Amino acid sequence: MADTPAHTGDGQTAPRPGAPVSLSVVVPVHLVQGYLRQCLDSILVPDVPNLEVVAVDDASPDHCGQILDEYAARDPRVRVRHLERNVGLGEARNIGLDMATGDYVWFVDSDDYLTPDAVPAVLERLAETRPDVLLFDHAREYWHGKVKRGTGNDLFRDPPAPEVFTCAERPSVLKMMMTAWNRAIRRQYLVDLGLRFGAGYYEDVNVTYPVLLAAERISLLDQVCYIYRQRRRGAVTRTASAKHFDVFDQYDRVFAFIDAMGADGERFRAPMFDRAMWHMQLILERGDRVHEEDAPRYFERMAQTYARYRPAGHELPDGEQAAKKYQLIEKNDYRGYQRLLARKPPSRKPAKAATSMFRKRKRAAVNVAKRTGLRQYYKAQLRMPIDENLAVFAAYWHRGYSCNPAAIYEKLRELAPDIHGVWVVKRENVKSVPKGVDYVVRGSKDFWRVMARGKYFVNNVNWVDDIVKRPGQVHVMTHHGTPLKSMGLDQMKYPASAKGMDFKLMISRADRWDFVVSSNPLSTEAWERGFPCKYEMLEVGYPRNDRLARATDAEKAELRKKLGIPEGKKAVLYTPTHREYQRSFRPTFDIRRFARELGDEYVLLMRAHYFYKPGAGQWDPERVIDVSGHRSVEELCIASDALLTDYSSIMFDYAVLPDRPIVLFVPDWETYQLTRGTNFDVTAFPPGAVAHDEEELIKTFRSGAPWQDEAVTRARAAFRARFCPWDDGHAAERAVRRIFLGEQVPNPPEAP
Template sequence: MSVIVPVHKVQGYIRQCLDSILDPDLPNLEVIAVDDHSPDGCGEILDEFAERDPRVKVRHLGENVGLGRARNIGLDMATGDYVWFFDSDDYATEGAVRAILERLAETRPDVLVFDYARAYWNGKVKRSIINDLFREPPAPDVFTLAERPSVLEMMMTAWNKAIRREFLLDLGLRFSGGYYEDVNVTYPILMAAERLSLLDRVCYIYRQRRRGAITKTASAKHFDAFAQYDRIFEFMDGMGAKADPFRPLMFDRTIWHLLVIIERPDRVHESEKARFFAEMSKTYERYEPAGHVPPDDKPFLADKHRMIKAGDHRGFERVRAAEAKDKTRNRGGKTAKIRRRGVLLGKELAKERYYQMQRRLPIEEDLAVFAAYWYRGYACNPAAIYEKVRELAPDVRPVWVVKPRARRTMPEGVDYVVAGSAEYYRTLARAKYFVNNVNFPDNYVKRPGQVHMMTQHGTPLKKMGLDQMEYPVGANDMDFKALIARSDRWDYLVSSNPLSTEAWERGFPCDYEMLEIGYPRNDRLVAADEDERVRLRAELGVPSGATAILYAPTHRDYQRRYTPMFDIGRVADALGDGHVLLLRAHYYYKIKNMAADLGWPEGRVIDVSKHPSVEDLMIASDALLTDYSSVMFDYANLDRPIVVYANDWETYRLTRGVNFDLTAAPPGVVAATEAELVEAFTSRAAWSDAAAKSLANFRARFCPWDDGHAAERAVRRMFLGEKIPNPPQ
């Protein structure tokens, strides 16, 4: 079987798509991926798959030709007995490809039809509502459409069918351009087939993307449906009397589909609906079979048919209004549940009213809000962008939002407001620009004219956003609907590398502009010099000549409190006097001074968990020891050794979910035991040629845009309104 996958702007989904198809135990399979001049990273991802799996063949197109023509190109390349046209943002269920091949071998049909399910962005998966057609009545292994005409009522797409290639080529059918390019192929093949077969199994997951689906975009292109159905009836005319039994059902399917298009609010513009209806009436008049009786299996359907036949658009709208009224009446006593807001008392009520009042006043076009880590202080990408704003956009007035305790950590000369104060609410209500590495609180209301930049705060080795729904331990009862509502505020989302772009597109399917510019906070690392390193080491108390190892572990969702993965005191002793551990616990944990509390070797374990700048710590150190923290992606810019302690990799992978196998492509040495960890440093394996090669490959993959100018690109795009190369050239 040849699986034909046209690919365009799906870099967040194509890996799952191909992984679901490429069953490693099926050699009699080829995947033909047609890169339809995709402007994102799809082409590189396809080449990556082709390099490691000879069953994958890639064709890169020099121009965007659209789904139909891309499928035709793939068909011309195919060599399999059967072809399966697969959409690149969908995926196959586990074992589906094997089950399809087995059914094809058993029945040798012209067309095999199998079932599908819809996967929604909120995590719900629902099997097709017509799945009973696979079983009622029981179908023989092989049959014709005349023997089982209900097959025409199944989904008219190409992706729920495996088609005998020579059969399709002999019919001379080709996918057309425009919308609904499936139907002029999928209906005719069912009519022409001498051998049809069914597989009562969900083999295909049809992803209902929150945004980006072409056919769910209001456009005049939905008028393409009329030409597609003209082609179907022209094919039936060529069949002669053989097509007569199918005409009534095909006609009803045509009108059903056109009704779906005109009645959905996201298809035809309101101003175009009268014209679309007029075309429906012409179609009705042109193709209505003799003696046709309008279907009445659903309320008001027969009335709609009569209005279409009469060309009465106003009458059609009256029927639709009556239908809507009837649905409301049937809901009857079901009163809508009203979610009551908590009662605001005293100061909280006054703050809310003050905030509402401020939102009625004009936006201050020069005011910008900066924040990081839930108002913990001055840090990360927002801090780097802030500094570049002061340099490149001096007319902008930047103000930070911080918690009360963070006031003492703010650098001199940096203006700030305290979260919860009156000035805080005034600033949120009136500012033009907002920069944060996490989301602002739920009660923040984004006004028209306000502009948001989300920088994030790390490359996502772990699953993020909606991807976390499959990992309940990591999700920790997260309210994904609220998460997406917060993310809908973003106008710009910063991506540090291609992996991040893929993960953000999947995890946060919102309407923002992706800024593939590198990480602003890494500008310092790229520009760091020896003088700065020496100064920072002295400030931290690192002994002269010692090897300073920055130990920065990540948070583990399956742990209730911070528990080191190895005995830090014992490792410090084993490393000896020539090494110093700079311990940087994850910011989730409230820790005073573990080195002092636990009696670790004084001077050889320095607790830097509360140090305000992790960039300072990276520059001061000689090597990094981490597990799965995103700090490794930043640290790679320094081109210094990285040791990954992966003693619980499988547990972390299964509970949190990951976007790639770190142990297969690490930035240096991987240690699974405490002894291996110590050996990596004492034997200098972390500084070996093999480790350096791994780091170079890692850096090329994950730091391609970190050139010291990421903050400048962010400022020029958001604050100065300039077009920038995206990604950097």
């Protein structure tokens, strides 16, 4: 006989404990494009049909809306609402709640994510206990990679909890973090209570406490289900602002709810009062939330709240310090409160002596200069005015004139000829600098002068640690490729990639950046996530690809002649990437055999990664031309007829050329993913044909598939549309106009 449904007090018919339940996960979204995919992927576990994601795009000005639509298009469990104006986190949650259809609702912040088994575990516990509220644990993930379980997790087990209980039976649940994301709430119960999230910084409070106070059935899940990301920057609750005064209004609403409960609410007044005072004191004492000049007024508001809501007969808390604080708040004695805090033993490590980053870097730079005999000269130059018309360029650790910095330099000479550009190169690379381009040798007296006096600094890697970034100087990071592989802080998860890396030093270097040039939405997401620093993202296309966008047949013919490519042959550019798990360059296929099997119709242009030196004389010069030392990879792209690569970022540049096939050779894709990490599965969304072993690779070319197969052509077009949307030949111009001329440019540009 089938189970008979049970009836709940709110008029709903609910299955008995153990029957399946459905879950709506509400995700408000705003300015989180670097984290949104991880959040959604963590929720959308496969084979869970009784799950829906209600995503509310809160008029996010970045690519969040497109990312949500992408997920909705491929997973019917995702529903998206795009708002025309920004309404804030609280109202976005309310909109999501109104859209939700599940038995339970879970509010998840879009820059956080769930643990791998969180959704199944939560659904199982909900089905077992059918609570009004299910509470579960969380962990904090810090920007430097440390993950720490939330404090107070002993509340889940000390003392042992029954399957279900009320707040009166276990008031310690009020001490759990007052957020919306560490609980699943029965949807109809929440709707019937009439609770709505408020505006402001503490929009959770007037919902998260009342749902516990009124619940007839509360259940616990002693498991970390939620990862709360402690972002290095951007957390509003860790920003000093008068908006923290919002906490008083939110607790007014909580106590109004208690009043509306009548006699049943009185038993909660004392524990709720203590919790409110704890929270208000925490905000004041953290030091990074209330401006110093606002602190007396904040304290006065706290004293007013104390007088208004302190229950009759309320006893002071245990502990001399805590009791004294209450007494000082009651008397509105802010000065006494300050004196008490000053006597309090520090709970954290004492702050280091205040020293500006400028002075720290100046000392480090001077020490290095001292070792080279240039200390006094460099110190003197640092005291000289910044040259407003001096721009300093470098690329690939001072290896020469190339890449995005070179493209920006050339456009700068055209649009702002009054700004003088100087390149920094190593002594052994001086000959690579084109005629007419001014340069200085790294480490020379002229080098220290331009590094001290320059206004603009453009590089595709970081400058040396020894330099000082003076106030008023502008640093531009262009990077040197679209990141298929994980970069920056994302590398911490992959030991082979992270070996020997100092991530704190990496981020301190990135703190210098004022502008980051991004080629496409994928890059923007990866740079924001991998380098969470304060800079302006310029998603304007890749300057170095302007040349590819404007390439002509005449230029191709000239470059082929220059490279010695025989007339009538198809030139295949081969560009293998660096593999962290290999110590030296080892081809993943037999290059001699490959060139021989292709026949006389082909010639292979061998371009080894700049980390390696493949050596001369390894291959038949009639079939393989070693172009590893060629100055411009853009010229190689234009001269060739097809690209053969594995995981190199050159595939994203090459796709700018609309009529050139791309073939991926991926025999170690799984190994590469595990050791380096990737931002998407390029084998599932490739730029062309994909070969997994040597036989398949040879067959791909001999069959003519790269040029003739319609599926391959469609794949290349889709890849180009996704990753080359702004490479229209004007990326360098947009960068120069924004950075050097101070103009506002479309960012990102309008789609063609």
